[in-house]
Amino acid sequence: MVEDIIIGVVGNFSDGKTTLIKALTSESTLRHSEEKKRGITIRLGYAHLYLYRCEKCNAYSRYEKCEVCGGNATLEKRISIIDSPGHKNLMTVMLSGASLIDAAILVVSAASKCPQPQTEEHLEALKIIGINKLVVAQTKVDLVGEQRARESYNEIKDFLSKNGFENVPIIPVLASANINITEFVQEIGKLEASKDQGENMKMLVVRSFDANVPGTNISDLKGGILGGALSSGRLSVGDKIMVYPGIQVKGEMKPLSTTVAEIQSEFGKEQNVGRGITIGVRTLIDPALARNDGLSGSLVVKEGVKPILANKLNIKYFPLKEKEVTLFKKPIQKNEMVLLNILAGKALGTVVEVRGGDVKIVLNNTVLPFFSGDKGVVSRRVEGVWYLAGSCTVYE
Numbered sequence: 001m002v003e004d005i006i007i008g009v010v011g012n013f014s015d016g017k018t019t020l021i022k023a024l025t026s027e028s029t030l031r032h033s034e035e036k037k038r039g040i041t042i043r044l045g046y047a048h049l050y051l052y053r054c055e056k057c058n059a060y061s062r063y064e065k066c067e068v069c070g071g072n073a074t075l076e077k078r079i080s081i082i083d084s085p086g087h088k089n090l091m092t093v094m095l096s097g098a099s100l101i102d103a104a105i106l107v108v109s110a111a112s113k114c115p116q117p118q119t120e121e122h123l124e125a126l127k128i129i130g131i132n133k134l135v136v137a138q139t140k141v142d143l144v145g146e147q148r149a150r151e152s153y154n155e156i157k158d159f160l161s162k163n164g165f166e167n168v169p170i171i172p173v174l175a176s177a178n179i180n181i182t183e184f185v186q187e188i189g190k191l192e193a194s195k196d197q198g199e200n201m202k203m204l205v206v207r208s209f210d211a212n213v214p215g216t217n218i219s220d221l222k223g224g225i226l227g228g229a230l231s232s233g234r235l236s237v238g239d240k241i242m243v244y245p246g247i248q249v250k251g252e253m254k255p256l257s258t259t260v261a262e263i264q265s266e267f268g269k270e271q272n273v274g275r276g277i278t279i280g281v282r283t284l285i286d287p288a289l290a291r292n293d294g295l296s297g298s299l300v301v302k303e304g305v306k307p308i309l310a311n312k313l314n315i316k317y318f319p320l321k322e323k324e325v326t327l328f329k330k331p332i333q334k335n336e337m338v339l340l341n342i343l344a345g346k347a348l349g350t351v352v353e354v355r356g357g358d359v360k361i362v363l364n365n366t367v368l369p370f371f372s373g374d375k376g377v378v379s380r381r382v383e384g385v386w387y388l389a390g391s392c393t394v395y396e
Helices: 017-025 033-038 088-098 117-128 146-162 181-189 287-293 321-326
Strands: 003-011 045-054 073-083 103-109 134-139 170-172 202-209 225-232 240-249 252-259 262-265 268-270 278-282 299-302 308-310 312-319 337-342 345-355 358-363 368-370 375-382 385-395
Touching (some): 003 017, 003 117, 017 181, 073 181, 312 321, 345 368
Antiparallel strands (some): 202 225, 240 299, 262 268, 345 358
């Protein structure tokens, strides 16, 4: 049986994430015009990879003919790859992607001291959301001498050990010249998908768009597309679904009721999908509502399933203790503004009550859809910049 798995690529900006993905998949995740112009990942980028297992030498291969021994290989995994932005001001975009993934590739440049600020924060994010399956790509080894490459390797090793990832493989790669990519593929093949998180279908929407070209006849218009992945359950063409929180009608949020018209993954059209694969779901929703990520952050469930929709949240808060002392200088405070990432949604809120680890938050002019017991991430602000502060379990 072919296994689907979503792997996130994380790390500091300019460390070579997008170049590595192109070496693995022959695809560029810089598809947005502004990303191409600036050479950075602004939105979440997507690519895909078929991974085969050699019948002769048992190695993993990107091709039906084994790239290690030339033997015949059988398809074993379909891998959806999410390229997360490494810039500090795009951290909330990275967290949206992290909520979808099963495992991660951490990219670290040998040309820079490890850890860089975003390397550290991305690893913290993975720990907070429970991602413990990891492989490290040591990039840009061609820009440094042997001594610095060894120093960099030891820095990475120490950094991982301090964060509970002692046995994570570190593979030096020169992606632009395809050096050590086959060796890196062997480690990717060992990464496993997460277990399904329940029977109820939950799709996290991190993108939405209108695929109709300007000038399309009204009779030929197609509904808005929701992009993301399932965290649990299964979704099929023809399913009746609800999109939360929906749209504002007379001052209240009303969920959108629609039908799944088509499911498309990076691998082609799908009739039925579970977790472990990134998808675009064409609906019967007015495409104008989906345009320009208008429905990103939404939660999709089957008709008849109703999540909590609230602007007052009670959370059990688990702070990053060291940061609380060294960066924030104090525990979370009443009247403090915080940023919450729950499922694929995010919102600013004000702390109205703190009792030990129990914190009550009122969201600012918005609501978030969730189920009681869902996990989230809390960020706090220091001198105008948002930093990861801890994780939380959310209740109504």
